[in-house]
Amino acid sequence: MRDDGAAVVDRGRYPDAVTPWERESWRAAALDWVGGLLAARGLVVDGAPWVRLRPWSVLMRVPLAGRAPVWFKASPPSGAFEGPLTAALARWVPGQVLCPLAVDAGRGWMLLPDGGESFRTVLDREPVGPREWEALLRQYAGLQYDLVPHADEIERLGVPAARTADLPEVFEGLVAVNRALGPDERARLEGLRPRLADWCAELAAVGVPDTLDHADLHDGQLFRPAPGRFTFFDWGDAAVSHPFAGLRVTAERARDRYGPRVLPRLLDAYLEPWTGTGRTSAELRRAADLAWRLSSLGRAAAWGRMFPDASGARPGAVEGARSLLELLAEPPRAAG
Template sequence: MQIDRGAYPDAVTPWDDPAWRAAALGWLDARLEEAGVRETGQRRVRVRPWSVIVRVEAEDPVWFKAASPGSAFEAGLGEALSRWVPSHVLRPYAVDAARGWSLLPSGGPLLRTLEIGPREWEEALTQYADLQLALVPRAEALLGLGVPDARVGSLPAIFDEAVAGNGTLEAAERERLGRFRPRLVAWCEELADIGVPDSLDHADLHDGQILVADPGRYTFFDWGDANVGHPFCSLLVALDRAADDHGQEVVARLENAYLEPWTDGHSMADLRRAAELARRLSQLTRAGSWARLFPAAASIGDPERAAALLRLAG
């Protein structure tokens, strides 16, 4: 097997434990046999501080994913989403929700591998909004699956915990964040008053997490950073990535396309203000996602969490 450790060659993960590796590969072998998948080439392993992924070469490649304990909910979430919003997500071949393991099919090319323009981004973001709207009634069920709670009312407490628990922040940075906290609370109150309901926030939505299932139809995957919170928090990464590729001038166009499905009961002006606030506050939820690493690699996330907190404070 080929092993890719990326920028983290020294990160200790369960892959380095022979017993864990034997159990995971045994589960993978059994699930492949049940699914009737015939391997056609060498397996490739991608080891990161937050997950272990095995690509299985077949007529249509399949992927085994082992999430870190902090993201173990991803397996059960993926299975539930395949029932609740099947046209928007992958349908797993198998999951072990208790261990955070999934076996996933190929879902088409990544959006980032294709020659696309703003129109394709508009279509993808509109369909993503449809997914989130369909999940609004499922917010409590999502929390029951173990998806982290980042609802607007809980963000000040999440902020306090993130600041207190980060050992890389210097005294001046802690003081700066303390001065910022009242503004954070005011933003949260204003955002809550606009009244957009909670849903699933991918928290790392970009063109490497979007598949082109069919012409004009997109599916969304890799939910390990997800939380239950303000849906518009998903815009931060998506719009930044689109602007990198197509220029800052596309941001308003794409934001409008995403917000249009939410206009029932809300003015576009209020939705734009909510999007502005949510994009700011999503730095906090992104800081939280860096805490979801394998325990032996947890310190790797501390500088990233600190940087996100400081970006939030401006």
């Protein structure tokens, strides 16, 4: 592929985002990598690529002659685990994730096939009831359950660890490095230490094992190839942590669409794969309540995984501070 300036670039709400795309040498290397992979498969580029630049990724849609496009993704160094993780997931839970066409772990690059329509596109086009969201959460929980035996392997791929027993330490580290917190905000968070330690201990005592948490599973991070069936992608925010932390983002999106009364049925669907393991329904619901609040730590950590800022500023600090402050809010009653 040639860099002829014809690419359509989308910067969204981040016109000043610092990404490697602006460097000619990096851009040429990425285009050569994609072009070589396509040529080896006998595929022909048909038109200008579309490029989406965000502080946390470079995403490029490459149109092909006679078939669906392919997608190139570049992650920041701290998110370079996404390619190897996605490839491993394609082996461990086939059919539930996209299978990469190629991965360059050293450079944080990945080439993916087209996954079809996102769930968000489906929601925009046709009426979809809560049952689809129940099916989504049931499938996601089942995937997490199936990945429990692979938790150590996932961590060895470079996926960040935020294991339940270590969350107090994770909290301390996030608060210490965040310079966007005001003095009053920092004091309120530091005053939360004893309660947070108790929450983590109580959550760990339930005994639900740590596994993979997507950490940002919303309707734009899913394909829906058929009613009641989903394909998960975009694992750049993932961590090895308590699985129930993964419920929050999806449930909040559904609540925004259908109202708070949808939460109990979504919780029941999500917890279904975790029943029958010797834990009572009350224990699982309490664990979900605790994990809902503590999921803010995963979101705060993910905001720090962006392309380095040439100015030396720590990217994502403001967004990370906002996530940390969510620890102070009570979870919705229906979540637990």
